Amino acid sequence: MNPEKSKTANTPEAEPAPTLNTVPMWLFGALFVLLCTGAIYFDARGGWFDARVYQPYVRPPEDFQPRDPGGENLGAGKRVYDMACAVCHMPSGLGNPGVHAPPIAGSEWVVAPGPNRLIRIVLHGLQGPIEVAGKQYGAGVMTPFKDVLSDQDIAAVLTFIRMNPEWKHKATPVTPAQVAKVRELTKDRGSVNWTAAELLQIPESD
């Protein structure tokens, strides 16, 4: 019952030294498989350390709240703006008098009650002169974008410039359906630029 009894005498016992055999590879395999599974599990259920995400609501709370209208268009609209508009109207939206580009920030054309005139300007371009924010802008030409930008892109960029919080714009968003309707109405116009006088004939909103 006591196999080690014989060793309890006064002989100094050698403490058994551990061997130096290596760790089997399958244990490392198990470790990495579990690490990977754990990471996937955390990604699916952990809510990425968001203190507002509780089980079993594993999505961020924004997913459960009504979006602010136009919200999803702001990001896409900014990308279109930077690509198509910022060359002349500048990233700041303040325009560039050197190329007769009026400002967008603070422009009464942009924050108009409806987007009817704006959609036309983007689709077919604009031939100056035009008065914006009390200043006269000369003979600049804005090129048509109807073949470059889709209804989606135009709706996004117009929503962006009409609602950009940096410019304190708080107008209504623009939908692709509105753009499609105007595109349909003006499809016979070709690539002829609008003039300010022509645009003023068109009601701002339906």
Added chain:
Amino acid sequence: MTAPSPTSPPEIDSSGRLPLFILFGGAAFWLVLSSVFGLLASIKFHGPGFLADSPMLTYGRVYPAWANLLVFGFCIPAGLGVGLWLLARLGRAPLARPWLIAVGAKLWHIGVFVGLLGILSGDSTGHTWLELPRYAAVILFCAFVFIALWAFATHRARADRDLHPSQWFVLAALFWFPWIYSTAILLLEVFPVRGIVQASIAWWFAGNLLGVWLPLVGLAAFCYFVPKLTERPLQSRYLALFAFWTLILFGTWTGIPSGAPLPAWMPTLSGAAAWLMLVPLLTVAVMLVQTISGAKTPCAGGPLCYVKFGTWSLVLSGVLLAVAALPQVSRVTEFTWFNHAENALRIYGFFAMTMFGAAYYILPRVTGAEWPVARFVRGHFWCGVVGTLLLFAPLAIGGVVQGARWLNPEITPVDVSKATLMFLRLSTLGDLLLLLGNLLFLVNVFALIARHCRAMVRVLYADAVAPLEPSEVKP
């Protein structure tokens, strides 16, 4: 610093006599008392009127008395005793300042006593595993740090500079407890945090105590005693290293239950960590199998049987922890007896059994005498094995039955409770057997200590009354 010459094992053993007597004697006493409280708490589930008239003996006080006496009364002093002995034996140096360690051990037991009175008089804090009131916690913390200081002093004066894996585990455990205990006490009792954060801290503490501290000490004993008792080298140093780092790396994240009302990342990380804890446990299983393989070791209730049973219990309890961390499973097992079953397996099946095995090896060497009632050692083993299984299996199965019924809205709560009655009765039987086994341990330890003290008094008395040698008398 030049290493002092190694001290012989008998000298080392006798240097630790007094502190080990106090640590193990007190631990055995608290363990029996804890088993009594556990039995009372268990009976109250099928006999609610039993001892219900005294506020001191209501379930709300008896249950924390059981839990805290078990962990703070038994597990920690027994673990400290084994750890101190291992540090001295493996460092081949006598214990540093045994008298001061004895004072620390006494202080620890006084802290447990004060805490027990606090719990019974209704002063418990309400956090699971941390019910000991603040004034007792301060005593316990100081006593632990005091003992740990002399353990480090022993380790520093070691003659054998090479570290054995057991020493890593003991040293880590000596650092681990003051860290988790001071953090929990400061954030829950001294400067209490608010609301649900309290629960997360209590869970973190419980996870570290039961999932890291107990395994650290238990594996220290495992790494020493399995090779020693089978007379084969430990397989291997690198496996022990792998188990050590994965244990302390992943173990500290466990503890938060899957359905906790906390931000999702906390229970999710905790669940993933419970799965990763399978890696150190698998490693331990490999170490056990490879170290024992080929050794001819009759297992008839000696220390090796205790350690082997303890190690397999640890592996099984880790598997249960991982399974219960799955959201699909925890839907059923949460808020049921399943959790209690897993704790019982870990504390009784793994830790207590490993400590018994170590104590049955250490104490005869410390006193230089055999166990007074040798067959109690075997009796205790079988009481422990059957008692643990009777406590664990019915509660685990009962927990699943209970959870499945909770999920069914057609079944009333009273019927859910009634369905668990048979399992609870069986677990009371397990508690009874554990109490019996622990009594055998207590009798053996106290008889051993008493016999040693009697022999010591006899020697002193003989010295005092011995006639003076003529040569010593001046002419």
